[in-house]
Amino acid sequence: MADTPSPDQTPPDRTPVAPRDYKDTVFLPKTGFPMKAGLPQKEPVIQAKWEADDLYGQTRTAREGREKFILHDGPPYANGDMHIGHALNHVLKDTVVRTQTLLGKDAPYVPGWDCHGLPIEWKVEELYRKKKRNKKDVPADEFRAECRAYAAKWVDVQRDQLKRLGIGGRWDKPYLTMRPEAEGAIVAELHKFAETGQLYRGAKPVMWSPVEETALADAEVEYQDLTDSPQIDVAFEIVESPITELVGAYAVIWTTTPWTIPVNQALAYGPEIEYALIEASFYAPQNGASPGNGSMDFRLLVAKSLQDEFLKRNSGDEVSVQVSELWSGKGSDLAGTIVRHPMHHLGGFYAKPRPLLAGDFVTTDSGTGIVHMSPDHGEDDFDLCKANGIDPVFAVMGDGRYRDDWLWLGGDDERRRSVINKPFNAPDGPICSDLRDAGALLSASADYSHSYPHSWRSKAKVVYRCTPQWFIAIDEKLEHICPKSPEDRSWESEGGAVDPSEEGRDGSQSLRQTALSEIERVRFIPEKGRNRLRSMVEGRPDWLISRQRAWGVPLALFVHRETGELLVDRDVNQRIQAAITEGTVDAWEASRASEFLGPDRNPDDYEMVTDILDVWFDSGSTHAFVLESDEWPELSSPADLYLEGSDQHRGWFQSSLLESCGTRGRAPYNEVLTHGFTMDSKGFKMSKSLGNTVNPLKVMEQYGADIIRLWALSVDYTEDHRIGDEILKGVGDQYRRLRNTFRYLLGALDGFVGDLSDETPIPELEVYILSLLAQLDANLRRAVDDYDFNTYTRLLVDFCNEDLSAFFFDIRKDRLYCDGPDAPERRAYRQVLDILFHALVRYAAPVLVYTAEEVWQTRYPQDGEQGGSVHLLEWPDIPQVTVDTDRWAKLRALRERANEAIEPLRRDKTIRSSLEADVTVPESAIPEGVSDAMLAELFIAASVTRTQGGDVTVTRTSDHKCGRCWRLLPDVSANGALCDRCDDVVTSLDNAGVAA
Structure with a gap:
């Protein structure tokens, strides 16, 4: 017995042999797909x-x-x-x-x-x-x-x-x-509106940029907060009124646009607002101005609820004002009252009396409760004045200056400049100075804060300016588009017209009503878009489509010089359309008027419209x-x-x-x-x-x-979202994880041929992963239907990271690396990997268009049997399998508990990996039919035993480490020796003379 060597001694009759390196027998993934993307x-x-x-x-x-x-x-x-x-x-x-x-x-x-x-x-x-x-x-x-x-x-x-x-x-x-x-097609669309009576020319106040010298659409206007806008109170002397106490008193208006006073034509009151005529026993207006050029005996008409605010604004905090009320009543009592313009002494336009008109838009939010009306420069002003027979006067020109012949501030005087120029419009500018000299300016300051429209392009202030423009009426009936009678089949020959029998359309709706009806039919993502578009269409005015610029599609129309009537002639229109289609918008020139009008009309009788179309009409x-x-x-x-x-x-x-x-x-x-x-x-x-x-x-x-x-595709793009260096670095980390998933799949499938027979049993874990893939597939389809690409991308990333890399791949790498090449379990794993590959590369292709192509071409080169672009593929067919989801939820939760229990031992170096861990788990946490060996495989542990307790515990195993698969198992006789599985694989490979 003394001559018998111990297990770790070399027999005396044999030469020492170095431990074998089994690297060439391990089936590690092989791929030329690099981790560094480049x-x-x-x-x-x-x-x-x-x-x-x-x-x-x-x-x-x-x-x-x-x-x-x-x-x-x-x-x-x-x-x-x-x-x-x-x-x-x-x-x-x-x-x-x-x-x-x-x-x-x-x-x-x-x-x-x-x-x-x-x-x-x-x-x-x-x-x-x-x-x-x-x-x-x-x-x-x-x-x-x-x-x-x-x-x-x-x-x-x-x-x-x-x-x-x-x-x-x-x-x-x-x-x-x-x-x-x-x-040419855009002009044809314009002509459709003209031929169906929806197009008209009218003078209305529109957003106007003096810098660009053109009307602007709402979408071309942005609002900026101003803190130094002027605000002035101006007194208009009352010269006539059914209320005798008011004659000789002053109706006071408040405005933040002094430049509109030179075009004033009326005042407006609120019919239900309470007004008062007040007399101050002591009154000290700012800037030394007062009605009557300094007279202390004056009377002022203002809204009762704004009286205190008005007096404070006009007298300052230091002045004590004693007020007596001479008359009070509702705004409706003021009907028939007439005032005169503060600059009436100039005669002409300013000598004309200014009526007080009832305006439902007048409020007591600020000011005096009386609003001055300039139909040239406000929508409410225009509508109210038009209803009372008062027309705009077009005093302001395209560059923002008063026209040459205007009595006040017109001509070549140095004060003639853009009306919204700050020095011109300031409290010490020419308008306020002239009003002050006339004794009509009660107060003037430049401290008003509000939001004001600016041109999106030039960033300059815009004005409301009344000019002749072309509009599409949105409240006219559309019988010409959708015939009233379903028996009328004329819509069939009208390009693009809608069958009137569809969706209840009977042709009786206006353009606004039709648009609102369509908004209800259309699907909006997100849903709040419906409300936003609906509210804009509900409240919008007629569509202003003309611009006073050079680069655009012309409003290729003729207007009769004497009658102002728009020429509606389909033959003329078709000649215009053909000319522009052949020769661009340059074809719309005066020299071709006769050609367009034809032999039956005299071109001298017609004006060629020189405006261009709003670019939104182009894109629309x-x-x-x-x-x-x-x-x-x-x-x-x-x-x-x-x-x-x-x-x-x-x-x-x-x-x-x-x-x-x-x-x-x-x-x-x-x-x-x-x-x-x-x-x-x-x-x-x-x-x-x-x-x-x-x-x-x-x-x-x-x-x-x-x-x-x-x-x-990772952000919630339906809301405002962010980007920056740190965010992009996080996205880069996500990308690397996805790329690593594909790299693993390519390496693991190296040389794979899908020859698994239908009779070959698929392990339970593989069936579970296929069920997760089917669930992912359904969720991705739903995300595509909802255009929810944030969810789409997150689901894809999470599946690759959590279900595959951190779970499935981690558990199955032992079978991939160390099972025999023909082992059924290994073949089943690679079969599932192949299914995963074909699914994931398709799912990723719309997101990572280049990477997915690189992945596909790596596995299937262009000249291969499945060569071609990944972007020609269709949605994958996913095997539909059934698993007990509760069972797997418990197993994954148990795996998490095991990992949490193993981690402290790894940190203090009691063990170096989970392969060295003996894990004890409570019997009650283990689903029925799960073996200890399956648990050890799921946990990637040395062994698993059961206990009646409630905690998961971990100790270091006493088993030896296999020299090939590195698992610590009872059948390994000593560190470096082979386990039974590896011994069989190595023997088979050695006999066949094959290395991995």
Whole structure:
């Protein structure tokens, strides 16, 4: 016995042998797919290949004849580089198109650009100003050519930037509103409104920019808070009244726009407001002014509820004012009262008496309860004066100055300047100075705080200015669009008209009513978009469609010089449309008037309208010349979806709705999806002046387009959302986890051939994972239906991280690495991995367009049996399996408890990994039919035993470590020896002369 060696001694008759390295017998994943993405370098190569292979054309061919899904692109302006909001918008659109394509639908995407209008014209003018060149000295066609070239340049720039972002579409033929075919079609849409009697010319106050010298749409106006606006109280002497006490007294108005006083034509009172005629025994107006040029004996008419506020504003805190009331009564008692303008001594316009009129809009929120009326400069003023036979006088010109012949402040005097110029409009400016000299100015200060409209483009203040403009009436009946009688089939021959029998339309609705009805039919995501659009349509005035600019589609109309009547002649209109379609908007010129009018009319009798169309009419008409055009046969009308930012409820969503309802009796879309605005990481609005903008072009250079896409689809884009360096780093971490998932799948499936027979039993864990995949599949489909890409992306990321990497892959790596190549369990695992791969690469393709392509091409090169783009694939078919979800919920919860119990021992280095742990778990926590061996496999532990207690406990195992699989098992005789499983595998490999 003395000669018998101990287990750790070498027998005396054998040469010592070094322990065997079993690395070449372990089946580690093999793949050429790198963990380091290198997206900025790889993505342009992939994008170039898509273009060379005509991936868009391949997709159209693959989906030909399938159910269509049409997302109509809202045209961005072609006037600058892509910004982060632009990027988010197009990623969302692209994801919609790709997910619908993945579902098997024919979902084409034709991108477009808005090329007319003030934003582009303003940029060209800026270039002129730098060269000290005056636009008015340049021929109109030359100027338009420069605008066209400027827009074309930026179309090309933005197109390349969007392609780089991975946006797929018909880039070889986008739609442009400046294409002559589009310009002709826009004119045709205008003529439809003219021919159906919805178009009229009228003089109304509109938002006007003296800087740009044009009317502005609501969407072109932004509001800024001002703290130094003027506020003045002005006295109008009462010269006639059925109330004798009022004659010789003063009706007092309050205004924050002194520049409107020179155009005053009336005063307004509230019929139900209580008024009082007061007399002050002591009164000291600011600035030394008082009615009657300093007389202390005067009487003032103001609203009773505003009396104290008025006296304080006019006397100051230091002056004690004693007031006696001479008369009081309701506003309705003031009917028939007449005042005279403070500048009546100038004669002419100012000598005319000013009536007091009842106005329901008058309130006692501030001021004096009496409002001065200038029909040139206010909607309420215009409507009330018009109802009482008072017309506007058009005193203010396009550049914001009073016209030359105006009695007060007109002519060439140095005081003649823009009415909203601060020195001109200030308390010490010419208007207030003249009112003070006339003894009519009670108070004047520059400390009023309020929100005031500004031009979105020039940032300058705008004014309400009454000018002749063209409008579309929105409260006229639309019998001409939808015939009243369902038996009348004329709608069938009217392009785009709606069957009157559909949805209860009988033609008796107005444009406003039709639009409101359609708003109720359309689906809105999020739902609050419906209320926003509805409220805007409910309260909007007639649609102002004319602009006084040069770059745009002309209102190609003729008006009779004597009668002012609009010429409505379909033959004339068709000649105009054909000319513009052939020769661009430059065809609308005076020299061709005879050609357009034809031989039966004298061109001297007609005026050619020189205004251009509001650019919102252009973009609102895109459904007509894009979706209904033969140029893009893959499209159809109406669109399934319009998708833009929330500001488009007052812009493109609304203009498209009104245009289509006015010409076709229906909305051009079935669904409207709205996204919020991108803020900086602290939640502040991005601004170049603040230096907090995020440039998507630089992000792509640094991180890659897929990172921007993942960010865009990870935020709740239906609300305002954030971006910044730290946020992008977090997105990068998410990306790496997803990439690592695909890298693992590619490596684990190296050389895999799916030959698992139907009779081969699938282990319970694999069945459970397939059930989770089926659940994921259903949830992703639901997210696609709801356009909920935030949920879509989160579900995908969480499944890869929590269900696969941290659970399934972690548990099954032992079988993958160490089971024999033909072991049924290993083959079953790889079969499920294959199913996962084909599902996940498809799910990820709309999000990570470049990475998914790289993944697919790594496994299936272009020349392979399954070669081709991942973006040609369809939604995967997922095996439908049934599992006891409660059972697996308990098992996963138990696994978490085991991990929590193991972790302290790992931290204090009692054990180095869970493989060294003996885990004891309470019997009551174990589902029925689960073996200890299965639990040990789930926990990745050495062993599991049961206890009647309630706690999970862990000790270090005394078993030895297998030299190949590193598991610590009872059947391992000593550290470094093999377990039974590994011994069988190694023997088989050695006999076959095969290494892993």
